[in-house]
Amino acid sequence: MTAVLSGQAVRPGDRVFSGLSLAAGVLVLVVMAAIAVFLVWKAIPSLTTDSANFFTEQQWLPDRDPPVFGIAVLAFGTVLTSLIAMGIAVPIGFGVALFIAFYGNRRVSTALGFTVDLLAAVPSIIFGLWGLYYFMPRIVPFAEWLSTYLGWIPLFRNDLEIYTKSILMAGVVLAIMILPTVSAISREVFLQVPRAQTEAALALGATRWEMIRMSVFPFSRPGMVSAAMLGLGRALGETIAVALLLSAIFEINWAITEPGGNTFAANIALKWGEAADNGRSALIAAGLVLFLITLAVNMIARWIIARHEEYT
Amino acid sequence: MTTVPILTGRRLPRWSTPVVAAAAILVGLVLQFGGISPLGLAPALFAAIGFIVARSTWSWILEGRRHATDRLMGSLVVGALLLALVPLVWILITVAIRGYSVMNTEFITGTMRNIGPRVEGGGIGHAFVGTLQQVGIAALISLPIGIMTAIQLVEYGRGKTLSRWISFFVDVMTGVPSIVAGLFIYTAVILTFGFSQSGFAAGLALTILMIPVVVRSTEEMLRIVPNSLREGALALGIPKWRVITFVVLPTAISGIITGAMLAIARVAGETAPLLLTTFLAQDVNFNAFDGSQTALPTFIWDQISRGTAPAIDRAWGGAYALILFVLVLYAAARVIAAVFAPARE
Amino acid sequence: MSKRIDLVDLDIFYGDFLAVEQVTLTVNPRSVTAFIGPSGCGKSSVLRSINRMHELVPGAYVTGEVLLDNEDVYGVDVDPVLVRRTIGMVFQRPNPFPTMSIYDNVVAGLRLSKRRRRSKDLDDVVERSLRSANLWAEVKDRVDRPGAGLSGGQQQRLCIARAIAIEPEVLLMDEPCSALDPISTLAIEDLIHELKDTYTIVIVTHNMQQAARVSSTTAFFNVNAVGEPGRLIEIGETSQIFSNPRVKQTEDYVSGRFG
Numbered sequence: 001m002t003a004v005l006s007g008q009a010v011r012p013g014d015r016v017f018s019g020l021s022l023a024a025g026v027l028v029l030v031v032m033a034a035i036a037v038f039l040v041w042k043a044i045p046s047l048t049t050d051s052a053n054f055f056t057e058q059q060w061l062p063d064r065d066p067p068v069f070g071i072a073v074l075a076f077g078t079v080l081t082s083l084i085a086m087g088i089a090v091p092i093g094f095g096v097a098l099f100i101a102f103y104g105n106r107r108v109s110t111a112l113g114f115t116v117d118l119l120a121a122v123p124s125i126i127f128g129l130w131g132l133y134y135f136m137p138r139i140v141p142f143a144e145w146l147s148t149y150l151g152w153i154p155l156f157r158n159d160l161e162i163y164t165k166s167i168l169m170a171g172v173v174l175a176i177m178i179l180p181t182v183s184a185i186s187r188e189v190f191l192q193v194p195r196a197q198t199e200a201a202l203a204l205g206a207t208r209w210e211m212i213r214m215s216v217f218p219f220s221r222p223g224m225v226s227a228a229m230l231g232l233g234r235a236l237g238e239t240i241a242v243a244l245l246l247s248a249i250f251e252i253n254w255a256i257t258e259p260g261g262n263t264f265a266a267n268i269a270l271k272w273g274e275a276a277d278n279g280r281s282a283l284i285a286a287g288l289v290l291f292l293i294t295l296a297v298n299m300i301a302r303w304i305i306a307r308h309e310e311y312t
Numbered sequence: 313m314t315t316v317p318i319l320t321g322r323r324l325p326r327w328s329t330p331v332v333a334a335a336a337i338l339v340g341l342v343l344q345f346g347g348i349s350p351l352g353l354a355p356a357l358f359a360a361i362g363f364i365v366a367r368s369t370w371s372w373i374l375e376g377r378r379h380a381t382d383r384l385m386g387s388l389v390v391g392a393l394l395l396a397l398v399p400l401v402w403i404l405i406t407v408a409i410r411g412y413s414v415m416n417t418e419f420i421t422g423t424m425r426n427i428g429p430r431v432e433g434g435g436i437g438h439a440f441v442g443t444l445q446q447v448g449i450a451a452l453i454s455l456p457i458g459i460m461t462a463i464q465l466v467e468y469g470r471g472k473t474l475s476r477w478i479s480f481f482v483d484v485m486t487g488v489p490s491i492v493a494g495l496f497i498y499t500a501v502i503l504t505f506g507f508s509q510s511g512f513a514a515g516l517a518l519t520i521l522m523i524p525v526v527v528r529s530t531e532e533m534l535r536i537v538p539n540s541l542r543e544g545a546l547a548l549g550i551p552k553w554r555v556i557t558f559v560v561l562p563t564a565i566s567g568i569i570t571g572a573m574l575a576i577a578r579v580a581g582e583t584a585p586l587l588l589t590t591f592l593a594q595d596v597n598f599n600a601f602d603g604s605q606t607a608l609p610t611f612i613w614d615q616i617s618r619g620t621a622p623a624i625d626r627a628w629g630g631a632y633a634l635i636l637f638v639l640v641l642y643a644a645a646r647v648i649a650a651v652f653a654p655a656r657e
Numbered sequence: 658m659s660k661r662i663d664l665v666d667l668d669i670f671y672g673d674f675l676a677v678e679q680v681t682l683t684v685n686p687r688s689v690t691a692f693i694g695p696s697g698c699g700k701s702s703v704l705r706s707i708n709r710m711h712e713l714v715p716g717a718y719v720t721g722e723v724l725l726d727n728e729d730v731y732g733v734d735v736d737p738v739l740v741r742r743t744i745g746m747v748f749q750r751p752n753p754f755p756t757m758s759i760y761d762n763v764v765a766g767l768r769l770s771k772r773r774r775r776s777k778d779l780d781d782v783v784e785r786s787l788r789s790a791n792l793w794a795e796v797k798d799r800v801d802r803p804g805a806g807l808s809g810g811q812q813q814r815l816c817i818a819r820a821i822a823i824e825p826e827v828l829l830m831d832e833p834c835s836a837l838d839p840i841s842t843l844a845i846e847d848l849i850h851e852l853k854d855t856y857t858i859v860i861v862t863h864n865m866q867q868a869a870r871v872s873s874t875t876a877f878f879n880v881n882a883v884g885e886p887g888r889l890i891e892i893g894e895t896s897q898i899f900s901n902p903r904v905k906q907t908e909d910y911v912s913g914r915f916g
Contacts, residue, residue: 287492
């Protein structure tokens, strides 16, 4: 009698195929680790030659002898532009998502969702080009208005009376660029709110807004935080549009309507061509800091979502 | 029998919204043509704010706080939506008008060889070759890796710790800034392994950006393949890898193609990583493995940085071509998704 | 409290689809009326049209009249928010707000109109409502704990407490026991018995024994085929519907020959 059920426990085809798919998955982890390793490795040469404090120095002269460079200005500009972008994009993005999830009828909402997503498809170089020649000139009056009426706040003071290429401008364009990220993710989160919850609120005699406050926001809060943070992650790393829209004056200037400011990403793009070996190594060091910041922001955002999913 | 009505509250009449809107527009027009800007606000903005304030106040007086809040928030939500659509429409129209005016055969097929910034003419032919080659390389590498990773996550590794880590880092990888991807390829491929700046290096940088997008979209498509299909095939005694390649993947293929095209559209517009990995050339370079190679985004960047009127015109032309390329991919992806979508509730 | 409901020539639509046709019936105050019938006969749609929850489905609308003590719920100046305050509802699955405590769940409806923090008045309302819902004894020591921590039957009684805390005239119940075990079901049925002295109650149920146990009036709905509108076949005293129905379809249904 021959055994009919025994053969190779795992077929060679299965072994090869599952091995390949596992290898592909592991490669993702390897690439993430490799990014960190290579950036650290190639940043070290410049960091050891830096005669200033890398975190607090406000100049960027890595190719001088002795090299003097630090990320204080970059950190300032990156954080400030991103905060302005968040301040504008987060409420508007939530508004768009609320409209699509609870206000519009289904056909209108689907079409609008697709249209807003289209904004994410516009390449950032085109945002830069449009921002430089069309948006910036049109928004100068807004910056003037801020400094005229709110100039008593140091943030909005403008002694130069030049209003272009400012941190504010870059922040506003960044806001437009991260808007689809914020609205797409929060839309998904809002659409997951169980109908039983929204109906419970309405059956108690809640208006639409009260329903949103009572049953949608408590349910969606973690997802909304993540949506905002993923938008922040995009804003922090955005390069080309910011490089075109900032004047790249290397100084910390709290007057956000005046020309000035620089960010990690824009600085790399702008200084790369003219940098010598140590200059490139210094830019890699700045890129490493940017990588670590966005990594932290994204990991926290994903972690919040993942923890929330386990709940529900 | 008559009863005191308890269900009717005082409501704003149906005509209240058009009337308040008309009044607001009228005020806006008066301000516009009178050249008055109260508080320095633009007439349109003033009219919009006026509309929201007036309608909410009226509602407060007539209907009370709760309905007034509801109407105020409703107006703000609609306002957010309109505000979000303004830049999109504005950009598309601007690119269409400015770009179309420089479009001609020479612009599409020509190159920038021997054409200075102050001279008109030249074209994007070389940049188009670069974009196709670089994006093609990125697609060739990232599609197999991305699809296999998704298969690992959905078909083999469900619930395993390693898969959870892979899944988490795929999400995190989505957030890697494009300039960092460029830096990584520069440090690893060019500095460490001694390759020259080339279209291939640019393609690798785009690969880093494309993989997580492909994984996520493929994963989603594989997850909606019904389990009964897999079980039915497995019950026939078909080995698992053949079930995946001959049953699961064909079922999900239209969704996977859609996702791939969206991923290509996304990376085709990237500029920053190309600046670090291949930089610019003014002529066609068909060899992606050696020497600089311009792509559409870097062409635009180059022309903007020259700053002369003919160069800026060329930048708009490049923007027109790039956005058309991206939108065609987008639209095609949507059409494929709509036409071949599996019947779903 | 408690009012009469009259449905007059009510047609219920989902977009172009006529789901329920020409329903005319009366629900008496301080009584329990049960809607029974096979799946898809539209009994839940009828229930949801009474407090205008039906129109929340995109494209859904009704024609005809729903009168609450002669006042048309669909009248021109009627505020749907006030309608839903006046006509409370309990759903098929218990749906307490998961992020709120038991206490906050009960007063959720009250907090909408009155901006008050926890006060003596609110404490009284919470106790009274939870007592009315036969839940007070079980939760009085943990009203600050999340409502989601309760058992299914307790959650459903919490939802009933939440509905009656705003003192509605009418209480609509959409298969309130279908997600519950037999013991919890019994507790809810006992509760319905007590509540009918105060409220007008309409209950939709799949379970004919339940209809027979809790209601004084029963309305039987039926649908001929999928795609056709549901109809009211017969309404009468519960004892009559179950023992001596006038229509053959009703007899077939209550005797278990279909459905």
